Amino acid sequence: MNNYITLSDIENLEELIKEAIQLKKENSAAGLGKGKTLGMLFFNPSLRTRLSTEKAAKLLGMEVMVMNADKDGWALEFEDGAVMDSNKAEHIKEAAAVLSQYCDIIAVRAFPELKEREKDEAELVINNFTKYASVPVVNLESATGHPLQALTDAITISELKKSKRPKVVLTWAPHPKALPQSVPNSFAEIMQKSNVDFVITNPEAYDLNPNITKEVSIVHNQQEALKDADFVYVKNWSSYQQYGQSPKVEENWTLTGEKLKATNNAKVMHCLPVRRNVVIADEVLDSYNSVVIHQANNRTFAAQAVLKSLLKK
Amino acid sequence: MNNYITLSDIENLEELIKEAIQLKKENSAAGLGKGKTLGMLFFNPSLRTRLSTEKAAKLLGMEVMVMNADKDGWALEFEDGAVMDSNKAEHIKEAAAVLSQYCDIIAVRAFPELKEREKDEAELVINNFTKYASVPVVNLESATGHPLQALTDAITISELKKSKRPKVVLTWAPHPKALPQSVPNSFAEIMQKSNVDFVITNPEAYDLNPNITKEVSIVHNQQEALKDADFVYVKNWSSYQQYGQSPKVEENWTLTGEKLKATNNAKVMHCLPVRRNVVIADEVLDSYNSVVIHQANNRTFAAQAVLKSLLKK
Amino acid sequence: MNNYITLSDIENLEELIKEAIQLKKENSAAGLGKGKTLGMLFFNPSLRTRLSTEKAAKLLGMEVMVMNADKDGWALEFEDGAVMDSNKAEHIKEAAAVLSQYCDIIAVRAFPELKEREKDEAELVINNFTKYASVPVVNLESATGHPLQALTDAITISELKKSKRPKVVLTWAPHPKALPQSVPNSFAEIMQKSNVDFVITNPEAYDLNPNITKEVSIVHNQQEALKDADFVYVKNWSSYQQYGQSPKVEENWTLTGEKLKATNNAKVMHCLPVRRNVVIADEVLDSYNSVVIHQANNRTFAAQAVLKSLLKK
Numbered sequence: 001m002n003n004y005i006t007l008s009d010i011e012n013l014e015e016l017i018k019e020a021i022q023l024k025k026e027n028s029a030a031g032l033g034k035g036k037t038l039g040m041l042f043f044n045p046s047l048r049t050r051l052s053t054e055k056a057a058k059l060l061g062m063e064v065m066v067m068n069a070d071k072d073g074w075a076l077e078f079e080d081g082a083v084m085d086s087n088k089a090e091h092i093k094e095a096a097a098v099l100s101q102y103c104d105i106i107a108v109r110a111f112p113e114l115k116e117r118e119k120d121e122a123e124l125v126i127n128n129f130t131k132y133a134s135v136p137v138v139n140l141e142s143a144t145g146h147p148l149q150a151l152t153d154a155i156t157i158s159e160l161k162k163s164k165r166p167k168v169v170l171t172w173a174p175h176p177k178a179l180p181q182s183v184p185n186s187f188a189e190i191m192q193k194s195n196v197d198f199v200i201t202n203p204e205a206y207d208l209n210p211n212i213t214k215e216v217s218i219v220h221n222q223q224e225a226l227k228d229a230d231f232v233y234v235k236n237w238s239s240y241q242q243y244g245q246s247p248k249v250e251e252n253w254t255l256t257g258e259k260l261k262a263t264n265n266a267k268v269m270h271c272l273p274v275r276r277n278v279v280i281a282d283e284v285l286d287s288y289n290s291v292v293i294h295q296a297n298n299r300t301f302a303a304q305a306v307l308k309s310l311l312k313k
Numbered sequence: 314m315n316n317y318i319t320l321s322d323i324e325n326l327e328e329l330i331k332e333a334i335q336l337k338k339e340n341s342a343a344g345l346g347k348g349k350t351l352g353m354l355f356f357n358p359s360l361r362t363r364l365s366t367e368k369a370a371k372l373l374g375m376e377v378m379v380m381n382a383d384k385d386g387w388a389l390e391f392e393d394g395a396v397m398d399s400n401k402a403e404h405i406k407e408a409a410a411v412l413s414q415y416c417d418i419i420a421v422r423a424f425p426e427l428k429e430r431e432k433d434e435a436e437l438v439i440n441n442f443t444k445y446a447s448v449p450v451v452n453l454e455s456a457t458g459h460p461l462q463a464l465t466d467a468i469t470i471s472e473l474k475k476s477k478r479p480k481v482v483l484t485w486a487p488h489p490k491a492l493p494q495s496v497p498n499s500f501a502e503i504m505q506k507s508n509v510d511f512v513i514t515n516p517e518a519y520d521l522n523p524n525i526t527k528e529v530s531i532v533h534n535q536q537e538a539l540k541d542a543d544f545v546y547v548k549n550w551s552s553y554q555q556y557g558q559s560p561k562v563e564e565n566w567t568l569t570g571e572k573l574k575a576t577n578n579a580k581v582m583h584c585l586p587v588r589r590n591v592v593i594a595d596e597v598l599d600s601y602n603s604v605v606i607h608q609a610n611n612r613t614f615a616a617q618a619v620l621k622s623l624l625k626k
Numbered sequence: 627m628n629n630y631i632t633l634s635d636i637e638n639l640e641e642l643i644k645e646a647i648q649l650k651k652e653n654s655a656a657g658l659g660k661g662k663t664l665g666m667l668f669f670n671p672s673l674r675t676r677l678s679t680e681k682a683a684k685l686l687g688m689e690v691m692v693m694n695a696d697k698d699g700w701a702l703e704f705e706d707g708a709v710m711d712s713n714k715a716e717h718i719k720e721a722a723a724v725l726s727q728y729c730d731i732i733a734v735r736a737f738p739e740l741k742e743r744e745k746d747e748a749e750l751v752i753n754n755f756t757k758y759a760s761v762p763v764v765n766l767e768s769a770t771g772h773p774l775q776a777l778t779d780a781i782t783i784s785e786l787k788k789s790k791r792p793k794v795v796l797t798w799a800p801h802p803k804a805l806p807q808s809v810p811n812s813f814a815e816i817m818q819k820s821n822v823d824f825v826i827t828n829p830e831a832y833d834l835n836p837n838i839t840k841e842v843s844i845v846h847n848q849q850e851a852l853k854d855a856d857f858v859y860v861k862n863w864s865s866y867q868q869y870g871q872s873p874k875v876e877e878n879w880t881l882t883g884e885k886l887k888a889t890n891n892a893k894v895m896h897c898l899p900v901r902r903n904v905v906i907a908d909e910v911l912d913s914y915n916s917v918v919i920h921q922a923n924n925r926t927f928a929a930q931a932v933l934k935s936l937l938k939k
Contacts, residue, residue, distance in 0.1 A: 085802045099677070
């Protein structure tokens with residue numbers, strides 16, 4: 001692996017998942033990371049990603065340096081040829097090149113603005129880091145993708161599935177704030193690379209980017225989609241067509257215990273943080289069906305597998 | 314030890330103090346913490362607690378991950394059954410369970426609001442972490458207690474006492490801001506478990522929670538209380554009766570060199586940070602009587618003793 | 627070395643540079659720092675200084691604790707004898723003494739206010755840390771100096787020079803914000819200790835402190851100064867005479883490719899962050915002449931050489 005920016009950076013998904021599960025068993029991994037440094041740069045808040053990636057790196061023997069990009073350092077300019085006479089003190093060209101001197105791997109989190117679709121899809125932050133860094137870059141959630149989360153999710157399904165080809169349903173859920181499409185995008189991508197029967201269900205105005213969902217079956221009736229599901233992945237996202245907006249939805253899309261009855265006693269997944277009783281009802285999250293904590297734990301091993309793969313190169 | 318939330322989590326105080334003093338001598342402690350991770354979560358500022366606890370953990374060989382809870386991560390919901398449609402993105406149930414996946418011990422600082430006594434006494438933050446975490450939790454100062462500070466104080470008195478049963482006076486002092494009762498509460502508790510002659514002195518409106526002070530002698534005349542003291546612990550706190558308020562005090566309660574003359578050449582203690590010439594006069598803090606820096610140093614060894622005890626379980 | 631506050635703390639510059647270059651080759655340095663802790667305290671933002679110093683310490687085997695001084699901890703009082711009844715919760719006397727308990731070396735960054743020259747020149751923050759700390763203190767850029775940057779710069783020139791006594795020109799450049807004189811001050815100082823032909827060029831209102839520039843030739847015509855230069859160090863600073871102000875400059879002082887033609891194919895240096903097309907034009911920064919990234923990399927080895935020298939004492 002040279003970088004880990006999108007899922008297409010994974011050369012062999014199955015191998016990588018096996019690797020992660022092996023790492024989890026070993027709970028250590030030789031001294032591959034010894035003397036190496038991971039630099040983590042956050043343009044947005046993080047709990048799981050921050051701590052699980054830091055932990056993963058340290059399990060590999062790496063040193064970790066964490067920065068809140070704008071608060072601890074300097075506001076960055078990303079435009080090529082900019083006359084930097086406003087509030088941006090440092091250009092990404094220097095920032096990425098300099099970080100590459102101090103770090104053996106750079107990990108970056110940068111959310112979308114959800115205002116202009118084209119701008120978000122340009123992935124200015126993560127793509128410029130990749131372009132100007134001379135060391136591998138890891139995506140800790142970018143404007144349109146969250147491939148570390150997706151790898152975690154694939155690991156979790158791989159561990160918990162009871163049939164060879166389980167039915168996996170990604171369902172939209174309500175949320176008080178407009179959220180990025182990064183998590184559902186990457187989940188939809190990785191499911192298409194997995195041996196599962198994959199269905200997405202969401203209100204009509206919330207179809208994801210068709211370039212990502214491709215041939216995946218999209219059902220606008222939640223109850224119909226949930227039928228016989230082995231895994232239900234719940235997640236809110238803002239509209240792709242009415243970009244970044246939250247068009248009103250009449251039906252109640254919160255995942256409840258009642259709705260779960262239609263499934264094959266499905267495992268319920270969510271990337272967290274989750275709004276209880278808005279996205280998923282307490283009775284589901286507090287039930288045996290919920291695997292959200294197990295899933296969060298796998299973040300460490302997904303990150304460890306990715307970092308190990310990058311260190312080997 | 315299973316958690317370290319209140320002083321009652323200490324099974325054998327004397328043993329623990331001995332352990333701390335031993336650790337201080339050794340300045341290392343085998344590899345007990347190797348491969349283990351301490352996660353520190355701050356809802357409020359910290360200098361001594363942050364650095365001494367981090368240092369203690371590293372002396373034990375642990376990895377340490379530090380987060381400013383709300384600034385780096387997500388605002389937490391603590392109410393059971395809440396419909397999370399406001400600004401709180403994550404429920405303590407998930408946060409504590411997830412942190413328990415990444416950390417072997419979780420340490421939390423959360424100050425009181427000093428508005429509603431019942432709410433503060435419910436200790437929502439620390440108690441919910443303890444309830445929902447599956448790993449030990451350490452109190453880095455909560456709404457009503459600061460047991461790591463109290464352990465430090467007991468260690469310090471144990472080291473510096475010149476008689477078997479020294480007289481220890483906890484005296485209130487003025488402060489421009491209403492402060493929590495956490496430090497005096499825990500100090501009063503630990504002194505009651507120690508072989509000392511313990512007296513509290515404060516203005517009438519400032520009596521601490523009687524459930525904590527119990528049989529301790531409370532004297533409203535500072536000069537009288539200070540007489541023959543071997544240790545004077547100076548600290549401001551807000552009123553417990555007029556909860557969180559700062560009722561006007563006529564006399565000057567600042568600890569001065571003049572007042573110290575009535576004592577038995579007492580050692581002067583304070584948990585720091587201290588407002589010079591408001592809480593304690595320069596001439597005292599800069600004199601040989603002051604042991605505040607020595608005391609601050611003991612924070613490391615108190616933390617180390619507690620962490621070691623938790624790791625052993 | 628006892629502290630590293632100003633360049634005069636360097637006993638033998640040549641030796642120290644050699645040491646740094648040696649460290650760079652080795653990329654490790656025995657276990658000199660093992661069991662030792664570096665505490666880093668930031669009153670202002672930092673990227674290179676933060677990460678390179680942290681990295682340097684870890685390469686030496688040290689533990690590192692990083693704090694954003696005011697945000698993570700308490701606002702500090704620096705005035706002697708202050709009655710601390712306002713917003714400052716902790717006096718430098720305690721803060722420095724306490725940090726000295728937890729850290730084996732303390733590193734501090736504190737920029738000037740650029741309002742009163744006398745106040746900035748008093749170097750309240752760094753000097754008080756040095757006064758009240760009982761362990762070595764490292765200057766991570768103070769009100770009037772940046773000796774770690776200057777050491778980096780001397781290392782870089784030493785590595786890249788092609789003649790025994792190269793011509794080094796420090797040139798002022800425009801900037802949208804009034805900046806400190808710390809970097810040019812320390813650079814001017816270290817060049818005077820180096821075997822170089824050193825010239826400073828700046829607009830008339832921007833002469834640096836004459837106590838620092840001493841006998842150095844100051845030329846107010848940029849093009850004339852640049853002639854035959856082997857190294858051009860570009861940097862903005864605010865006025866020293868009209869202290870902290872930015873008096874209007876008629877000519878264009880941005881370093882362009884056109885201007886560079888007068889030099890001896892000079893290496894272009896800057897401490898970073900740099901405002902592209904304001905301080906230095908893209909065509910220069912993106913050319914082979916620019917060594918700013920190489921220079922930034924040397925920050926690690928300058929810091930490592932200094933820390934190693936402090937640890938040895």
